[in-house]
Amino acid sequence: MKRIISQCIKELAQFRRDRLTLALAILLPIATLFIYGYAIRLETKDIPIVIQDFSMTPLSRSYVEQLFSTNKFAATPRIGKAEVASAIDRGIAKAAIIIPPDFDREIKNNKTSTIQVLIDGTDANNARVIQNNIKATSQAFLRSSQLQPSNNNVVTRTRLWFNPGRKESLYIVPGVFGVILWIFPSLLAAIAMVREKERGTILQVYASSLTAAELLLGKLLAYFLIGIAQAIFVIILGAILFQISLVAEPSSFIIGTLLFLTNSVMFGLMIGTRANSQNAAVQGVATAGFTTALLLSGFIYPLSNIPFPLSLISNVLPARYYIELSRDAFVRGTGWLGIWYAPIVLFLTFLFLFNVARRNLSRMQLPD
Amino acid sequence: MNFIDRLLETPLIALILKEINQILRNKQLMFLLLFPPTVQLLVFGFSLNPDVQYIKLGIIDYANTYESRELIAAFTENDLFQPKIYTYSQEELGQEVRTGKITAGLVIPPDFNRDLSQNKSAEIQVLIDGVDANTAGIANGYINQIVNQYSRSLNENKSSPLVQVQSVFLYNPGLLSTWFIIPGVIGLVLNLTSTLVSATTVVREKDSGTLEQLLMTPADAWEILLAKIVPLFVLLMGDVLLALSIARFMFKVPLRGNVILFFAFAGLYVLVGIGIGIMLATLARSQQQVILISFFINLPVIQLSGAIAPIESMPTFFQDLSWFNPLRHFVTITRGLLLKGVGIEVLWPNVLMLAIFAVVLLTISINRFRSQLS
Numbered sequence: 001m002k003r004i005i006s007q008c009i010k011e012l013a014q015f016r017r018d019r020l021t022l023a024l025a026i027l028l029p030i031a032t033l034f035i036y037g038y039a040i041r042l043e044t045k046d047i048p049i050v051i052q053d054f055s056m057t058p059l060s061r062s063y064v065e066q067l068f069s070t071n072k073f074a075a076t077p078r079i080g081k082a083e084v085a086s087a088i089d090r091g092i093a094k095a096a097i098i099i100p101p102d103f104d105r106e107i108k109n110n111k112t113s114t115i116q117v118l119i120d121g122t123d124a125n126n127a128r129v130i131q132n133n134i135k136a137t138s139q140a141f142l143r144s145s146q147l148q149p150s151n152n153n154v155v156t157r158t159r160l161w162f163n164p165g166r167k168e169s170l171y172i173v174p175g176v177f178g179v180i181l182w183i184f185p186s187l188l189a190a191i192a193m194v195r196e197k198e199r200g201t202i203l204q205v206y207a208s209s210l211t212a213a214e215l216l217l218g219k220l221l222a223y224f225l226i227g228i229a230q231a232i233f234v235i236i237l238g239a240i241l242f243q244i245s246l247v248a249e250p251s252s253f254i255i256g257t258l259l260f261l262t263n264s265v266m267f268g269l270m271i272g273t274r275a276n277s278q279n280a281a282v283q284g285v286a287t288a289g290f291t292t293a294l295l296l297s298g299f300i301y302p303l304s305n306i307p308f309p310l311s312l313i314s315n316v317l318p319a320r321y322y323i324e325l326s327r328d329a330f331v332r333g334t335g336w337l338g339i340w341y342a343p344i345v346l347f348l349t350f351l352f353l354f355n356v357a358r359r360n361l362s363r364m365q366l367p368d
Numbered sequence: 369m370n371f372i373d374r375l376l377e378t379p380l381i382a383l384i385l386k387e388i389n390q391i392l393r394n395k396q397l398m399f400l401l402l403f404p405p406t407v408q409l410l411v412f413g414f415s416l417n418p419d420v421q422y423i424k425l426g427i428i429d430y431a432n433t434y435e436s437r438e439l440i441a442a443f444t445e446n447d448l449f450q451p452k453i454y455t456y457s458q459e460e461l462g463q464e465v466r467t468g469k470i471t472a473g474l475v476i477p478p479d480f481n482r483d484l485s486q487n488k489s490a491e492i493q494v495l496i497d498g499v500d501a502n503t504a505g506i507a508n509g510y511i512n513q514i515v516n517q518y519s520r521s522l523n524e525n526k527s528s529p530l531v532q533v534q535s536v537f538l539y540n541p542g543l544l545s546t547w548f549i550i551p552g553v554i555g556l557v558l559n560l561t562s563t564l565v566s567a568t569t570v571v572r573e574k575d576s577g578t579l580e581q582l583l584m585t586p587a588d589a590w591e592i593l594l595a596k597i598v599p600l601f602v603l604l605m606g607d608v609l610l611a612l613s614i615a616r617f618m619f620k621v622p623l624r625g626n627v628i629l630f631f632a633f634a635g636l637y638v639l640v641g642i643g644i645g646i647m648l649a650t651l652a653r654s655q656q657q658v659i660l661i662s663f664f665i666n667l668p669v670i671q672l673s674g675a676i677a678p679i680e681s682m683p684t685f686f687q688d689l690s691w692f693n694p695l696r697h698f699v700t701i702t703r704g705l706l707l708k709g710v711g712i713e714v715l716w717p718n719v720l721m722l723a724i725f726a727v728v729l730l731t732i733s734i735n736r737f738r739s740q741l742s
Contacts, residue, residue: 024660031664035671042418042502044681063531088538090714091700094680107530114532121540122707123548123678125418131535132509138531139516147530154439154519155489158508161465163498171501280396282659283564287404295415300677302503304424305417324468331499338467 003210007218008225011192015226025188025226029180029234036176037242040300041168044126046074050093052084055103059145063099066141072133088120095119095130107147162331169242174330175299178260178323180234182293185227185261186268187285192219193272194281212361216354220265227261247333252343256325259346263318266353273360293319318349379587383595391569391599400565405557405607409614412553416676419545420506425449426461426470431480435522439492442518443474448510461495471497472507484522539624539707546619551702552675554611558634559695560666562604562641563648567658570596570649570737589738597642604641608634615706624709633705633715636722637698643729650736675699694725 015021049067053060067073076093087093098116100106106113117134121127141147163170196202205215235257239245246253268285275281293299296306296314306314314320321342328339391397425443429436443449452470455461464470475493483490494511498504520529540547573579582592608631615621623630644665652658670676672686673695679687690696697718704710704718712719 020657020660024664028664032667035668039672039682039686040677041681041683042677043505044678047680086714089708089710091704110530112530112532114534117533117535119535119537121537121543122703123680124540124543124545125420125548126678126680127537127540127543128420129506129509131533131537132506132513134535135533136509136512138533139529142530153484153487153489153522154515155491156494156512156515157491158494158496158511160496160498160504160508163501163504166498166501166505168501171499277655282663286659286663287408291408291411295411301416301418302500304422305419306415307417310411310415327499332466332468334466 003214004218004221007210007215008221011219011222012225015188015192015222021188021191025184025230026233029184029230030237032180032183033176033234033238033241036179037169037173037238040172042300043166043168044129045071047072047095047126047130048076048093049073049130050076050084050087050096051099052096053099054101055099057104059104059107060099062145063103063138063141064097066144067097067134067137070133070137084118088118091120093120094126095134097134162333170244170331171327173238173242173244174326175297175323177231177235177238177326178297178319179293179299181227181231181257181260181322182264182267182319183285183289184230185223185264186271186289187282188226189219189223189265189268190272190275190281190285191268192223193269194275194277197272198277212358215361216266216269216357219269220262223265223268224261227265228258231257231261244330246329247331248329248335250329252336252339253325253329256322256329256339256343256346259343259350260318260322260325263346263350263353266350266357267318270353270357270360273357292317296320297323299323316349318346321345379585380591380595383582383587383591384598387595387599391603397565397569400568401561401603401607402610405561405611406614408557408560409550409553409611410618412556412676413546413550413614413619416549416553417545420503420510421447422450423448423472423503423507424452424470426453426455426464426473427451428455428458428461428473428475430456430478431476433481435484436476436480439476439515439518440474442514443511448507448514465495465497468497471503472511539709547621547707548678548703549676550615550619550621551706552673552699554608554615554702555637555673555695555699556670556675557611558604558608558637558698559641559669561607562600562638563645563662563666564659565604566597566600566642566645567648567652567662568655569600570646571652571655571658574649575654590734593646593734593737600642601635601638604638605631605635608638621706622709623706625705625711629711630702630705633698633701633719633722636719636726637694639726640694640698640722640729643726643733646733646737647729650733650740669693669695672696673699691721694722697721697725 051064051067053064068075076087084096084098088096096118098118100113100115103113103115115138117131119127119130160166196205267289271284271288272281275284292313296310297317297320298314299319303311303314303320325339325342328334332338427440429440440451444451449472453461453464458475461470461473461475465473473493473495475495477491477493480490480492492515496504496507496511537543573582583589587595612623612630616623648658648662648665652661672682672690673679673693674690675695679690679696682690700718701715701722704715708714
């Protein structure tokens, strides 16, 4: 125990002296929080559309007004008739709506008038949203202009749970906590581990009576403490900036965060024991850690969208469980009841990472 | 023969040959050029899927009649909703939503049928897990459409709606989301590989001190640098070909524009990447620092480029900021050439910005490099 603590103190002293890593330990998480927290938004508003109104009657104009009355669409400046397609080509508009000359006449004669809509399908997801919105607006137009009173006998009462205002920051920011606390503690730990190898000081460790487990636990403790500092800092800053707050009883989140930090540090140490240069270590953490935490953890798009062989990876990914925990703590608020399995999985993945790292290290040592 | 011999003896050619030899022997570099781009393209391509589909639906059907079952069928007979549980307990349904086992719940009241037959409006309840705000919004839109359509089919005197929307999806009629993601990932991969590879090769020479030895040779500083850039450029163009082939053959992304233009603009972007890479190398003292700094640069460059999530949904400030992001322009160019099949007449503002970036970045980084040499 004493040896673990002195190893930890040595590690912290080294960390304090290295200006660059110290700066990175503070600056990189803040930058990540800002960029991901502010810039990742999935819902599009003010989609630029072009309207070509061949009808030019009060009726067609009120239809156009209805389209713009939501904040979904924004008009692009008027352009010539031939340029509708080229506006979409140039990306100035995402959709073009063409109202036929007989729009007014057909509707007054109680016949169906067809509106043509050209949608930029490049971004498939958005294209669907645009189509659905235009359809919904057309129905709302018929109802509100009393042209065709609603004959809908089935009325839907919809309730959005947990996030009735559909604030996207409530979805993104708890996920960002997971991404940040996965990458940066592990990056620092990996560098620390590999530095020992590059400078040759690892040989002194081998020569001493320190066991592989003690070495790992000492380093773990040091970077765990640094990780806790990062976590407190990032979570409080994020909560203030994006105005989110804990809605669950905090014990599950706190325990989960501590377990997750041990995972992330141990992952870094494990990469560090494998890699032979700082260069390779940083790359290992950056590519393996970053891509998995970003792509396979359900951070951006729902987990159920990940196809079969890749979904296996996401099942053993600590970041995935932590993001679930953090979303529960900040949005859902069910506490232990809904999320009891996450801390257990995190504990198991920690044991796994610890064992792999220890085996890597003891393989390098000469047998006793 | 004599001429070729003399050509081979010029410092530039000799240096280029030396660089090529070094690169071919450097296994780590070859690995860096081949492995991460392939893996990134595959993982990003398969896992980044924004489609709203297979929403797990919990159903309580208190009515349990032909009509209510028809409504349930209307929900579940497409890929949008996947019936997960049927129950009669509202409490259980709530619990399942709370624990995230289902994403949406549908409750059909016992008097559903009676209300319908008396021509009153029947109310159904829908609850949606709003944690994922975007998915919830899209799901809500679909639910309304499904219910409207069902409602219309009930009406005997079917009057079709007076306004009908006929929509045509340009460029991507099948609405495959990989077609959107993959061109973005091509940009992302090129950005990461070109900056990292060029930064590490330059820094390694600094690290091992061989740069001073090169300076002793009769070669000029520009020849040393050009000899470094040319083979890197050729190799990175190989990466462009690799990325394009994966896009074409694995993900079946179309190539509607001009191939030569694509390679020309990709070459321009590779130059931008090399410029950033050499710049990083002049800022850093060791390979480790280079990679950490590139982390710092690449994170915002990729995230704010629209490669992964569309630019249009970012806040306006970030949309404006992205004009100063070279990757944003390259991603726009790639999507334009691959999907839209447009040419220079549309893409010229982006190409112009890329060219400016390439010139400015290369000039600054080469000057910094030279001043560090002397």
